Amino acid sequence: MAHGPAKGLSRWLLTTNHKDIGTLYLWFSFTMFLLGGFFAMIIRAELFQPGLQLVEPEFFNQMTTMHGLVMVFGAIMPSFVGLANWMIPMMIGAPDMALPRMNNWSFWILPPTFLMLASTLFMEGGAPNFGWTFYAPLSTTYAPSTVTYFIFGVHLMGLSSIMGSINIIATVVNMRAPGMTYMKMPMFVWTWLITAFLLVAVMPVLAGLVTMMLMDVHFGTSFFSAAGGGDPVLFQHIFWFFGHPEVYIIILPGFGVVSQIIPTFSRKPLFGYDSMVYATASIAFLSFIVWAHHMYTVGMPIAGELFFMYATMLIAVPTGVKVFNWITTMWRGSLTFETPMLFAIGFVFLFTIGGFTGVMLALAPADFQYHDSYFVVAHFHYVMVAGAVFSMTAAVYYWLPKWTGKMYNESMGKAQFWVSFVGFNLTFFPQHFVGLAGMPRRIPDYALQFTDFNMMSSIGAFIYGASQLFFLFNVIRTIIAGEPVNRDKVWEGAEGLEWTVSSPPPYHTFTTPPPVK
Amino acid sequence: MANTADSNVTKTVGKLLAVVVGMFAFVFVVMVPLYDVLCEQLGLNGKTGGRYEYVEAGVDSSREIKVQFVASNNEGMPWEFRPTVTMIKVNPGAATDTVFYAKNPQPENMVAQAVPSISPSRAAEYFHKTECFCFNQQPLAGGEETEMALQFIVDQDLPADIKTITLSYTLFDVTDRVDSDAVVSR
Ligand code: HEM
Ligand SMILES: [Cu+2]
Numbered sequence: 001m002a003h004g005p006a007k008g009l010s011r012w013l014l015t016t017n018h019k020d021i022g023t024l025y026l027w028f029s030f031t032m033f034l035l036g037g038f039f040a041m042i043i044r045a046e047l048f049q050p051g052l053q054l055v056e057p058e059f060f061n062q063m064t065t066m067h068g069l070v071m072v073f074g075a076i077m078p079s080f081v082g083l084a085n086w087m088i089p090m091m092i093g094a095p096d097m098a099l100p101r102m103n104n105w106s107f108w109i110l111p112p113t114f115l116m117l118a119s120t121l122f123m124e125g126g127a128p129n130f131g132w133t134f135y136a137p138l139s140t141t142y143a144p145s146t147v148t149y150f151i152f153g154v155h156l157m158g159l160s161s162i163m164g165s166i167n168i169i170a171t172v173v174n175m176r177a178p179g180m181t182y183m184k185m186p187m188f189v190w191t192w193l194i195t196a197f198l199l200v201a202v203m204p205v206l207a208g209l210v211t212m213m214l215m216d217v218h219f220g221t222s223f224f225s226a227a228g229g230g231d232p233v234l235f236q237h238i239f240w241f242f243g244h245p246e247v248y249i250i251i252l253p254g255f256g257v258v259s260q261i262i263p264t265f266s267r268k269p270l271f272g273y274d275s276m277v278y279a280t281a282s283i284a285f286l287s288f289i290v291w292a293h294h295m296y297t298v299g300m301p302i303a304g305e306l307f308f309m310y311a312t313m314l315i316a317v318p319t320g321v322k323v324f325n326w327i328t329t330m331w332r333g334s335l336t337f338e339t340p341m342l343f344a345i346g347f348v349f350l351f352t353i354g355g356f357t358g359v360m361l362a363l364a365p366a367d368f369q370y371h372d373s374y375f376v377v378a379h380f381h382y383v384m385v386a387g388a389v390f391s392m393t394a395a396v397y398y399w400l401p402k403w404t405g406k407m408y409n410e411s412m413g414k415a416q417f418w419v420s421f422v423g424f425n426l427t428f429f430p431q432h433f434v435g436l437a438g439m440p441r442r443i444p445d446y447a448l449q450f451t452d453f454n455m456m457s458s459i460g461a462f463i464y465g466a467s468q469l470f471f472l473f474n475v476i477r478t479i480i481a482g483e484p485v486n487r488d489k490v491w492e493g494a495e496g497l498e499w500t501v502s503s504p505p506p507y508h509t510f511t512t513p514p515p516v517k
Numbered sequence: 518m519a520n521t522a523d524s525n526v527t528k529t530v531g532k533l534l535a536v537v538v539g540m541f542a543f544v545f546v547v548m549v550p551l552y553d554v555l556c557e558q559l560g561l562n563g564k565t566g567g568r569y570e571y572v573e574a575g576v577d578s579s580r581e582i583k584v585q586f587v588a589s590n591n592e593g594m595p596w597e598f599r600p601t602v603t604m605i606k607v608n609p610g611a612a613t614d615t616v617f618y619a620k621n622p623q624p625e626n627m628v629a630q631a632v633p634s635i636s637p638s639r640a641a642e643y644f645h646k647t648e649c650f651c652f653n654q655q656p657l658a659g660g661e662e663t664e665m666a667l668q669f670i671v672d673q674d675l676p677a678d679i680k681t682i683t684l685s686y687t688l689f690d691v692t693d694r695v696d697s698d699a700v701v702s703r
Contacts, residue, residue, distance in 0.1 A: 098526045162537055170529045174522060204537050208544030220694055223549065226632045227591065227689030234552050238544060299638070301559060 016100035025082025032074030068132025093177025106163035136224035165196035179516035191256030240291035254391030266333025339413030343394030354382030375435025405504035406482025426460025569645035587685035620662035
């Protein structure tokens with residue numbers, strides 16, 4: 001076995017090393033984050049004032065669609081896969097992932113896929129413009145011709161995710177160091193294991209859905225066309241049967257990250273470890289029986305509305321268990337507020353707000369008012385940005401000294417947190433109000449009375465966007481010129497196998513399994 | 518040691534691949550048919566069933582139900598399409614006939630498909646069509662017009678609180694889906 005990394009470009013193209021692949025995933029997802037962020041800036045610039053000033057409505061629709069697709073499938077999901085690649089083998093005492101060659105494939109599918117998706121922007125007919133939820137018949141009968149690229153792209157992304165998650169499950173199930181029982185695994189490993197099962201279960205559903213679209217568009221079937229005996233509402237059922245588990249796929253690894261960070265900086269073990277595991281599993285299970293809360297207005301019978309309403313509200317229970325456990329972990333701990341901890345606390349606080357608005361939306365009678373308004377936009381950005389993205393940022397600050405062996409600049413990190421925090425809330429808090437007042441989502445123009453709140457949103461978005469460039473700067477500065485940390489256990493309160501290897505870790509770790517206490 | 522680990526990994530991967538294939542198939546062989554069956558059974562979406570076999574069960578002349586007819590064109594459909602009568606009062610159990618008028622004002626031959634929907638959707642399972650133009654596609658040559666037949670029975674078991682049923686048809690242009698010349702010249 002080779003001892004060090006190969007040299008040059010082929011190291012990255014051909015690598016089967018979990019750390020290299022993790023790094024690739026992380027850089028790729030950050031690039032996508034900037035691209036998706038750029039689309040968001042166009043959206044917010046157009047919405048700065050009422051009326052149409054910068055872009056055509058058709059292009060605006062392409063921006064909302066591409067922003068959603070790139071952020072969900074290009075930024076958030078791959079970033080957590082990258083984190084899983086880096087951390088899971090080191091956390092369970094395994095030398096690498098179970099299927100290193102497949103690992104290389106699941107990464108290298110992604111860049112061409114997103115290049116292809118992004119290139120539709122320059123094609124005749126323009127990029128997909130039917131929203132990230134791509135409801136039929138918008139995405140079938142009325143779709144731009146580039147929809148075929150979109151379908152192919154979704155197939156490839158799905159393939160990549162499925163391979164990635166099979167790899168994670170195979171690793172966790174088979175490669176734990178002796179003594180690393182399931183109930184000793186770090187929470188991050190647990191949450192990813194459950195996420196991977198969700199992915200294996202629902203990515204094929206998404207693939208099936210886009211396959212049906214493909215057949216409707218090109219082969220004359222009518223799954224979603226009433227003219228031929230199909231039904232567009234069927235599309236929504238299948239989409240959300242995938243879509244709701246998908247939102248938990250996005251957030252569960254974030255739960256795991258926060259469950260690592262909060263104990264470290266509270267200098268106390270995680271409160272209620274077992275209940276955290278069971279709560280995660282029940283969230284995953286429940287996520288399969290709540291999908292129609294996205295479809296209250298399609299004309300379901302009242303029994304359906306009630307079932308999905310109560311099932312959705314039930315999810316708040318295990319979610320609440322987690323939030324209370326994090327808070328209890330901090331209770332009477334000797335807290336310090338390094339950057340990862342700030343982001344983790346910001347996560348707990350803001351995610352909880354998103355959970356509350358979720359419960360508001362879960363109320364079927366109220367949702368008839370809120371549905372497809374900016375209130376929904378505010379809700380899901382609280383859970384996805386302040387949830388997934390904040391936890392991912394926390395993870396980068398937390399493990400960056402381990403990965404690089406160098407310390408980031410703490411004051412810059414803290415500054416980035418506060419700027420992000422203010423920018424984020426300035427962007428999305430006002431959207432609750434305009435949403436409740438009736439501003440619909442996905443439109444390039446709006447009624448005059450929404451102007452002030454929209455200006456606030458746009459300014460907040462520019463601030464938040466700028467803070468991400470600042471983050472990039474801090475990371476690059478650390479890699480080039482950070483202070484060496486020179487110790488295995490970077491954070492004094494940290495627990496876990498990853499802190500028993502040097503910083504940066506050698507190219508191959510745990511070639512002989514470590515002892516597990 | 519290394520070998521048993523490898524074969525365990527292979528086993529895990531095998532099981533997971535089975536799940537992947539299973540879930541992909543699940544969409545096609547379970548979700549789609551299940552959706553159709555559920556919609557039909559529960560009358561969701563106002564979907565009505567297929568052809569009904571008439572059973573002699575007597576007429577309930579104690580109450581009259583208003584049946585209203587609505588016809589609309591799907592986007593881009595140029596035909597004239599309307600019910601010849603917009604409302605009929607019927608006794609549950611009695612078979613009733615009516616016709617819809619359709620005209621293709623375009624010079625080309627076209628084929629249309631009407632898709633029915635009932636409201637309130639609870640009434641869908643009590644509304645039986647023994648004959649309906651919606652069971653077949655309707656071809657019309659350019660400029661041609663026709664009357665399209667519908668025969669229905671409202672079930673005697675219709676809940677008492679339903680006094681009015683609206684049957685609405687949406688007409689879709691399906692010319693591209695079928696070979697219109699072949700159908701028209703038939
Ligand atoms: C207590 C937990 C939650 C509840 C009760 C909840 C409930 C809901 C409901 C009812 C809607 C539909 C609103 C509408 O369209 O009218 C919705 C939308 C959404 N939620 Fe949540 N949610 C919760 C947590 C989350 C989490 C953790 C995420 C992701 C990380 C998430 C992501 C989304 C997204 C992306 C949408 C909008 C989808 C779209 O139409 O584009 N939610 N939520
Ligand atoms: Cu949902």
